[in-house]
Amino acid sequence: MSASWQTFLDQTGAVRDTDGTVLHFGRPPTRVALPQLHVCDHLRIVTLRGPDAVTFLQGQVTADVREVSEQQYSRLAMHLSLKGRGLVSMRLVPAEDGFDLLVPTAMADSLLKLLGKYIVFSKASLALDDTRVVLSLVGGDAVPAVPDDLPAGKAAFTADGTAVRMDGHRTLLVLPVETAIAHWAALSEGRGIGGAEHARLHDILAGEGHVLPGAEDLFLPQALNYDVLHGVSFRKGCYTGQEVVARMHFKGQMKQRLQHVSWPGDTPLPAGTVLRDANGKALGELVDSMTAGGQVQALAVLRLAHEGDLYLQSEDGQAHALGARPETLPYELPAR
Missing domain, CATH: 3.30.1360.120 (Probable tRNA modification gtpase trme; domain 1)
Structure with missing residues (x-):
């Protein structure tokens, strides 16, 4: 610089x-x-x-x-x-x-x-x-x-x-x-x-996530809501990965999407961190997180059907609750 x-x-x-x-x-x-x-x-x-x-x-x-x-x-x-x-x-x-x-x-x-x-x-x-x-x-x-x-x-x-x-x-x-x-x-x-x-x-x-180190090759563009944010076109010509993206849009159903969540704390988590439910089942991955005023504000790709807290799994296999709550995105997600 x-x-x-x-x-x-x-x-x-x-x-x-x-x-x-x-x-x-x-x-x-x-x-x-x-x-x-x-x-x-x-x-x-x-x-x-x-x-x-x-x-x-x-x-x-x-x-x-x-x-x-x-x-x-x-x-x-x-x-x-x-x-x-x-x-x-x-x-x-x-x-x-x-x-x-x-x-x-x-x-x-x-x-x-x-x-x-x-x-x-x-x-x-x-x-x-x-x-x-x-x-x-x-x-x-x-x-x-x-x-x-x-x-x-x-x-x-x-x-x-x-x-x-x-x-x-x-x-x-x-x-x-x-x-x-x-x-x-x-x-x-x-x-x-x-x-x-x-x-x-x-x-x-603003609900705008990027691919960061640790989360490469994880997310479809729709998973980061790029279809909602004009970041993916379904009418343009071919590009690498286009067939998979188009197939999901026209024939599939998104079960995971970018969501805004927060929890108490002062330590953000790295991109790609797996977030789980109370039983240890993976719900999705973290996209980005920041601390602000004693809260961690985060974007994560999570299962749309999930309700309740989010958990991290420690090396000994124990699940640790984050105390997470959903936040509101400033745009509407497509109907499931």
Whole structure:
């Protein structure tokens, strides 16, 4: 990452983990609804550029990338295994000469490796971009960097960079480092400042999950509700794993889906952790979790028919109750 950006964040009071990720700026996240500015240090920008960018990406991911390139939508998307399970996920953002792929930092190398196997046959190129950063605005007054009339789900090119209206509360900004530093005072005015922990918490509250290390090749895109969130198209052409995804959509029935749950505690669990019922039967796996205000907020793919607590199984085979309760997603799931 840019040395000038990292120095600026440190001077602003950044608190980092052992990998250098900016977690927060002295105040860990809570669920209190206040206007906020987040440094999305949990995301990396991978650029896809070239005359074949649209054709190449259309054959690699679940979303219809023409909606991104032609209509300037921003879409979640997955690159799948032959089994139709997600190997890596990303947010697609239109760029003037291709796409920006916003990918979890821990999965950026995997994305480059997986897509890099196929791009050698295309007039397109992939690269990590350390000259720009991702910020997130939550609530608060309008700012010049975001067009007032930008609809939810769409992106816009501005004089400052790219703005993506995620929903009625959240907006992503993809900005050059120099621009982010120059506009920091205006963007942060009247807002609390947060880091990766705050941004991930708001992703969880929005019901948006990603494939993280430990959960590769586990989830169909429908299991992460990507069909609800416009992250999978059933009308586009072929892509790796498409037959499995289409068969489940047209002939199958989803018995597990992404759900938001919480339990008391201050220790998040790693992605891929198996969650069980009181009898030790597996109910699903954890997607992501964060602590906020003495509670663990989590996204997990769980059996839709399950009611009651969730349990972890220790090495001695004993089941330990989490004290979990269901939380409400901000969107409706398809009828079973």
